[in-house]
Amino acid sequence: MDKKLFKPEILAPAGTFEKGKTAFLYGADAIYAAGPYWSLRQGAGNFSMNELETIIKYAHQNSKKVYVTVNSYFTSSDLKELPIYLKDLNSLNVDGVIFSDPSLYLIYEKLGLNFDLHLSTQSSLLNIEAAKFWKDRGVTRVVPGRELSIEEAGEIKKTVDIEVEMFIHGAMCVSYSGKCLLSNFMVNRDSNRGGCAQSCRWRYKVYDENGDVLNDGYPLNSKDLTGINLIDSYFEHQIDSLKIEGRMKSLFYIARIVSFYKKAIDSFPNKIDTSTLHYLSNREFTEGFLGGDIKDSIRFDSTKYNSIDLFLGVVIAKDNNRFLLSVKYGFNSFDPLYILLPDSNEIKIESIFFDSYGNTLTRINPNHVVFFESKIEIPHYSLMFLRKNSGD
Numbered sequence: 001m002d003k004k005l006f007k008p009e010i011l012a013p014a015g016t017f018e019k020g021k022t023a024f025l026y027g028a029d030a031i032y033a034a035g036p037y038w039s040l041r042q043g044a045g046n047f048s049m050n051e052l053e054t055i056i057k058y059a060h061q062n063s064k065k066v067y068v069t070v071n072s073y074f075t076s077s078d079l080k081e082l083p084i085y086l087k088d089l090n091s092l093n094v095d096g097v098i099f100s101d102p103s104l105y106l107i108y109e110k111l112g113l114n115f116d117l118h119l120s121t122q123s124s125l126l127n128i129e130a131a132k133f134w135k136d137r138g139v140t141r142v143v144p145g146r147e148l149s150i151e152e153a154g155e156i157k158k159t160v161d162i163e164v165e166m167f168i169h170g171a172m173c174v175s176y177s178g179k180c181l182l183s184n185f186m187v188n189r190d191s192n193r194g195g196c197a198q199s200c201r202w203r204y205k206v207y208d209e210n211g212d213v214l215n216d217g218y219p220l221n222s223k224d225l226t227g228i229n230l231i232d233s234y235f236e237h238q239i240d241s242l243k244i245e246g247r248m249k250s251l252f253y254i255a256r257i258v259s260f261y262k263k264a265i266d267s268f269p270n271k272i273d274t275s276t277l278h279y280l281s282n283r284e285f286t287e288g289f290l291g292g293d294i295k296d297s298i299r300f301d302s303t304k305y306n307s308i309d310l311f312l313g314v315v316i317a318k319d320n321n322r323f324l325l326s327v328k329y330g331f332n333s334f335d336p337l338y339i340l341l342p343d344s345n346e347i348k349i350e351s352i353f354f355d356s357y358g359n360t361l362t363r364i365n366p367n368h369v370v371f372f373e374s375k376i377e378i379p380h381y382s383l384m385f386l387r388k389n390s391g392d
């Protein structure tokens, strides 16, 4: 395909309907979501079947796609219930199911289901022959293990002619393609059942045989992945889908990260300004294995997130010349305020805020709806945020 015609899909995480809708509005072509079962995530951030139905309908009305993760490894008893769940997903017209365990494929084939099958990164697919194996069985897409570089993933794409999806941005863990028992051993929480306690983020002291401390810090704490400066390489190797990590991340985070990648892809071959990417929640960045060998990817001194831009609220309507803001987090009217527009641009605003009686407000409290004025038209679902002093 002509490099200029080729455009990778932006695949965003969604932990709720609102996050999914926001991801679409800000430029995602597809979202991935966890259903109620076997998704490697327990509790919050999973959709019920009714919620899945709603987001799939919304996506299809807007020519977007929804993929559902069913990427646990199953026990024999799971296999009794799995066919029912897959049939239900099929009846919702889900676009794709992300799976790891070959038994899911066997059930899919036996039942004659028609969603696309995407092989999860949990399967640790690293080579052309394995990709051929799955292509011959009708799998539409593979998500290679994170140990592969863009070039190696591109070889699979070129040789096998199968869709290839790669993680491009977000938290990374140090396990081998998600296979890790740290959490199981330390706190009896099973990573492969969505219960990971993030033991790799804990502080560890390493002692020598005399009991003296050799090291004290976070030796397993991976920095976050980013491929924002490798867009040329994704185009060159025609990687079909660029996946953003973070089903539990905020609506604001998803909108901003999707906006960065949308801008980067739409501007290709021109570069975009990425100097404010690190203003969003991160544990410092690494390109991981994307460019080849991994280096400088552990953040030893701290496991805390850095964050300079803070989400404040959503613009939900316009009333005459005033805009309505649904406030999620409190702020002051004199704070350095910005608005992210759904066209991926951000603007700085200085405004007066009013309550519903027309009184001016200096302090804007959370969980209220307030009004503000702007000479620039601000579409619904624009997001207001505050930029702390970056020190840049």
Ligand code: SF4
Binding pocket: 173, 174, 175, 178, 179, 180, 181, 182, 183, 191, 196, 197, 198, 199, 200, 201
């Ligand atoms: S403990 Fe860390 S490395 Fe292991 S699965 Fe959990 S997040 Fe990944």
